[in-house]
Amino acid sequence: xxxxxxxxxRLGSSDLSVFPIGLGLMSLSGAYGKSDDAEAIRVIHHALDxxxxxxxxxxxxxxxHNETLLGxxxxxxxxxxxxxxxxxxxxxxxxxxxxxxxxPAHVKAACEASLKRLGxxxxxxxxxxxxxxxxxxxxxxxxxxxxxxxxxxxxxxxxEARPETIRRAHAVHPIAAVQSEYSLLFRVDAEKxxxxxxxxxxxxxxxxxxxRSLLTGAVRQAADIPEGDGRGRHPRFAAENLALNLAKxxxxxxxxxxxxxxxxxxALAWLLAxxxxxxxxxxxxxxxxxxxxLAALDVVLSADExxxxxxxxxxxxxxxxxxPEAGMKGVYL
Numbered sequence: 001x002x003x004x005x006x007x008x009x010r011l012g013s014s015d016l017s018v019f020p021i022g023l024g025l026m027s028l029s030g031a032y033g034k035s036d037d038a039e040a041i042r043v044i045h046h047a048l049d050x051x052x053x054x055x056x057x058x059x060x061x062x063x064x065h066n067e068t069l070l071g072x073x074x075x076x077x078x079x080x081x082x083x084x085x086x087x088x089x090x091x092x093x094x095x096x097x098x099x100x101x102x103x104p105a106h107v108k109a110a111c112e113a114s115l116k117r118l119g120x121x122x123x124x125x126x127x128x129x130x131x132x133x134x135x136x137x138x139x140x141x142x143x144x145x146x147x148x149x150x151x152x153x154x155x156x157x158x159x160e161a162r163p164e165t166i167r168r169a170h171a172v173h174p175i176a177a178v179q180s181e182y183s184l185l186f187r188v189d190a191e192k193x194x195x196x197x198x199x200x201x202x203x204x205x206x207x208x209x210x211x212r213s214l215l216t217g218a219v220r221q222a223a224d225i226p227e228g229d230g231r232g233r234h235p236r237f238a239a240e241n242l243a244l245n246l247a248k249x250x251x252x253x254x255x256x257x258x259x260x261x262x263x264x265x266x267a268l269a270w271l272l273a274x275x276x277x278x279x280x281x282x283x284x285x286x287x288x289x290x291x292x293x294l295a296a297l298d299v300v301l302s303a304d305e306x307x308x309x310x311x312x313x314x315x316x317x318x319x320x321x322x323x324p325e326a327g328m329k330g331v332y333l
Contacts, residue, residue, distance in 0.1 A: 178203075183267060
């Protein structure tokens, strides 16, 4: 694995440059079944030791647990190895779907709480996790810009924002990165968004780049999903959709066999080949998966192979929505 020769990717017009593949941390706080904190810290340290810099958290992951965990992992000299990204905006609503709060007062209070849990003085990349349709994006980003002026945040990001929202936000303060789901299997919203981010010089951080494991071949039937794992509630893993999605993944598996690598590595290599403005952030609870994901940097796809994969899994090919019905109401706003 030649991680030492990987060329960093700059985040927008900011002064932040990151390793081409980051690490998503959501799975370390119960999203995909139980996680062990000690092992989670070892995974983070392992990724850092291999050169990974972008660590992606949120105040919503475990409702504070993930940031506290990350703070422990980055204690001491480890902090200097990382580009620390976290998010605000989702709020708990007992008995119902998460709420969203983009009010300026909440922006600033959430940042203070995150800084305390993380045990740091500055957040490198601060995202609005979900757009609040009841608050003008100019107001929310204006409050985020105040955090930059105060030295508490270095760069700003948006997650699951539609093109018009991104343009309005960027007019208030430069947006360094927009984060959205993007993979060979889930492309429609991402590719619409990319047209705007590229026009504005904004980087694109791709979460769930492996389709929550669909593109790795790890899940062949619903019974493969452990009890308590959030994938059990995702429409794409429902019995009527899973077989259809796996049939599409067969094209990735064929390329992997030809190249002597893993299907997930082909999926990541395809994403990396879409442009130097894209940084995928696959998540995992296991160090060996970090190794496997980073080895995608050694998988070279020809222009013809990229085109054939794109044609085999065209935009809109996936069966099932990206989230259950309630979750779909909060994305691409």
